[in-house]
Amino acid sequence: MTVLDDIVAGVREDLEERRKQVGLSEIVERARAAEPARAFDLDADFGVIAEVKRRSPSRGDLAHIPDPGTLARLYAAGGARAISVLTEARRFSGSLDDLDSVRAAVDIPVLRKDFMVDEYQFHEARAHGADLVLLIVAALDPTQLSEFHALANDLGMTALVETHNEAELEIAMDLGAPLIGVNTRNLKDLSVDTGRFAPLAARAPKGCTLVAESGVAGPADVAGYADAGADLVLVGEALVTGGDPEAAVATFTATGQEHRARVVS
Template identity: 40%
Template sequence: MILDEIVQKTREELENRKKEYPLEWLGRSLAYNPYMPRDVKKALQSTPERPYRIIAEVKKASPSKGIIREDFEPVSIAKAYELGGADALSILTEPHYFKGNLEYITQVRRYVPMPLLRKDFIIDSYQILEALVYGADFILLIAAALKASELKELLEYARHLGLEVLVEIHNKEDLTKAIWAGADIIGINHRDLQTFEMHMNLCHELIPLIPQGKIIVAESGLSSPKTLEELHGIGVDAFLIGEHFMRQKDVTQALLDIYPLNKK
């Protein structure tokens, strides 16, 4: 199963990083950290003027599709997304399967004002501290990759550091974990991370089970204004879109096309 494989690779990589940059080193670096986490919930919540929000993804590759964008310049892509009206950015930092890098967060943070998500397979508090040090404003926690107790512990640690958390779910079991852990922002991923199969009805199945007051994010398989309007109609507040944008020559125009409200 690919999720298990990625998590195992992440554990191995993490042990190496901890030796090279001990936790104490990360902690000391916070004293020189110029970044204060930005207001993620405000960026993702619906308003009458802006009914739903877009988290645009900076993504070079994926395990299922290989290289998605050859001309990959994270800062240029981020600035193009800003011109298109993105509300937040998702930055892939997993190096082996998604060709990401933590440094991309720091590079992008210098040039764009919107909140940044560290999108990775986070299984340890060390990675959360890394996210803060490198300039992220919120992190992804994947319910399927964690025990309920682990999810709760990592979520609370992130909040302690001032970071928000997007908890990603794929089924009812994941949703139960997310609610028990205290998630405020819940991402429904249409892509099964074990098989990569798409389940585009998942929002319809899970949203009725989500308590009021949660910010709901739909992820994967999103490429048309009609789909976004339909899912917003059943309760989705924000959409995380990566592959569709990354395959377009002009990502600014692609964002404007999928969400006409962005046009000035």
Template identity: 40%
Template sequence: MNILDKIIATKKQEIAASQKLKSLSELKDSEFFGRKTFSLKQNLKTKSGIIAEFKRKSPSKGIINAHSEIKDVVRSYENNGASAISILTDQEYFGGSSTDIFAVRNSVEIPILRKDFMVDEFQFYEAKAMGADVVLLIAACLSPAQVHEFTELSHELGLEVLLEIHTEKELRHFNPIIDLVGINNRNLKNFEVDLQHSVDLKNLLPENVLSVAESGIYSKENFTFLKEKGFDGFLMGEYFMKNENPGDAFAEFVKSL
């Protein structure tokens, strides 16, 4: 069993526990469920194009940043030109929490991506109730039929969808109603990074599809290479979060571009 399989098995247990704590009707009654969402598709065309991520740890790197306050970090990201915020809500493997997005929703006025392993309808209602604007669908976790079904549900809830792929085979998960396609530079099964592989996959997408380069962007040179190859957005987290002050690291990076 690889790490992705382990994460999904744990995730299904977490979902079952969450469903016992809160019903769909309770989620629909939450403070943010009826709010009008911000559009990532629109925001990528403004500011830096960077989706700046808040991430405490990862399976491959362990603890990345255990001390920074999420509210301070996301405010700094926005103030220094982030087009959107990505927040890990997986607890077991990434140190996130289902309350993280809720806690900062009123602190920023740019889109928030709920980054998690979305495998059940309940999670999409959770995302809306948290105050998320966008959800991540990971092709490696889902069938093409599930991607289509979950995209339709997301749109019904007013959420945009970022579909993540990392192999040519996963291109079959794409469908015309997907909002954006993220191409993971890091293989989820062995965590190797290959930027050129991502460029090759991007070139197989329809021309009008917004593309986001994800993971493994560790330098201005990486960023510039991917931008020159036509990527519209850039999901970056570890590069900033490994610093004592992630917001300052983000500001310095944007100034260097």
């Protein structure tokens, strides 16, 4: 069993507990009653998706975050394009309460970052105010991926389709996903190789918005991703451990915009 398989198994178990408390029909109604999802601008300048992240399977505990909303406001003040909120509990110590806190604190789009493997989770995400959701190609078969991508769109949310290799990128491209992530973390051993991004970015279709995920420790990493074609970077660990998340988001954004402008020109 891979790390991903183990995480997904836990996600399914926890989901069943939530489903016992709130059935599918009720969560669907809550999603319908929620305020409309906020649009995520795919054509804006280079930006940062800043993540609320307490811990990770690879590094363990990262930061004590008593109020995710306060952190989200700092991210927004630094110019973040969106806030990513980990809601997986077992490996990342996240929760839907964190999503609620962030949604109430900021006006920019919010991504529910979780392992989405069941229809219920998409209605649940919308009911808790998510504007974007993560779809991990490695966790879904092509039919599920297509159905879930359509469901996210039907609910007004933008799907970030995450890939790790050429085969997964081809699947995302066949799906016609406008927002594609390239995660440079190996899901089998959790190692990171930022060099994986450039070859995949070179194969991505023109007009697609590319998100570089994992491996950002500082401005040099952001510059490298931007030079290779990234339109956004998703950053968590460096922001929650760096001491000044607002300034870090601003620096990463400025660095990425400078380097992306060079590539475009």
